[in-house]
Amino acid sequence: xxxxxxxxxxxxxxxxxxxxxxxxxxxxxxxxxxxxxxxxxxxxxxxxxxxxxxxxxxxxxxxxxxxxxxxxxxxxxxxxxxxxxxxxxxxxxxxxxxxxxxxxxxxxxxxxxxxxxxxxxxxxxxxxxxxxxxxxxxxxxxxxxxxxxxxxxxxxxxxxxxxxxxxxxxxxxxxxxxxxxxxxxxxxxxxxxxxxxxxxxxxxxxxxx
Numbered sequence: 001x002x003x004x005x006x007x008x009x010x011x012x013x014x015x016x017x018x019x020x021x022x023x024x025x026x027x028x029x030x031x032x033x034x035x036x037x038x039x040x041x042x043x044x045x046x047x048x049x050x051x052x053x054x055x056x057x058x059x060x061x062x063x064x065x066x067x068x069x070x071x072x073x074x075x076x077x078x079x080x081x082x083x084x085x086x087x088x089x090x091x092x093x094x095x096x097x098x099x100x101x102x103x104x105x106x107x108x109x110x111x112x113x114x115x116x117x118x119x120x121x122x123x124x125x126x127x128x129x130x131x132x133x134x135x136x137x138x139x140x141x142x143x144x145x146x147x148x149x150x151x152x153x154x155x156x157x158x159x160x161x162x163x164x165x166x167x168x169x170x171x172x173x174x175x176x177x178x179x180x181x182x183x184x185x186x187x188x189x190x191x192x193x194x195x196x197x198x199x200x201x202x203x204x205x206x207x208x209x
Contacts, residue, residue, distance in 0.1 A: 054113030
């Protein structure tokens with residue numbers, strides 16, 4: 001079935017479906033067979049609902065909590081236009097570097113969810129989201145990212161967390177966060193790394209791999 005036929009069956013304007021295909025947000029697998037034709041995978045074209053959506057929203061800190069509602073609203077509007085069924089919605093406050101977030105784990109583990117939808121890729125996680133995407137694909141599921149950009153405010157917070165972890169391993173936890181914040185400050189002011197540790201020589205603690 002070509003994409004225009006699929007769009008009409010789902011009550012979606014064909015131009016909207018082609019835009020989703022170009023953006024990589026089409027909720028079903030499809031391939032371009034020539035310059036004018038996009039074909040939807042047969043299994044996807046026949047199904048009645050097309051997809052079971054799991055919507056996931058995340059912010060890094062409680063002072064951003066109002067943004068969760070905005071994310072969920074945008075994801076819900078997209079799901080309604082796509083014509084699928086929303087079977088799960090999860091929204092939580094947590095770092096993108098934290099792989100133990102309970103709500104995203106519940107969503108990914110839900111077998112009823114066939115398409116995971118996020119606003120930005122870094123909402124799902126700051127690192128290794130490609131592995132999550134590959135694991136979903138291995139079970140016939142998909143990840144849809146509505147916007148290819150990143151959230152800069154969250155990126156700074158996650159960088160502080162990463163540097164704190166490294167500094168804790170090198171220098172001990174007592175001064176780890178201060179060193180991490182200094183490193184971020186140096187990077188923002190474009191000054192050298194000497195300002196991070198001061199003028200004294202520092203011997204990092206050795207740690208077994």
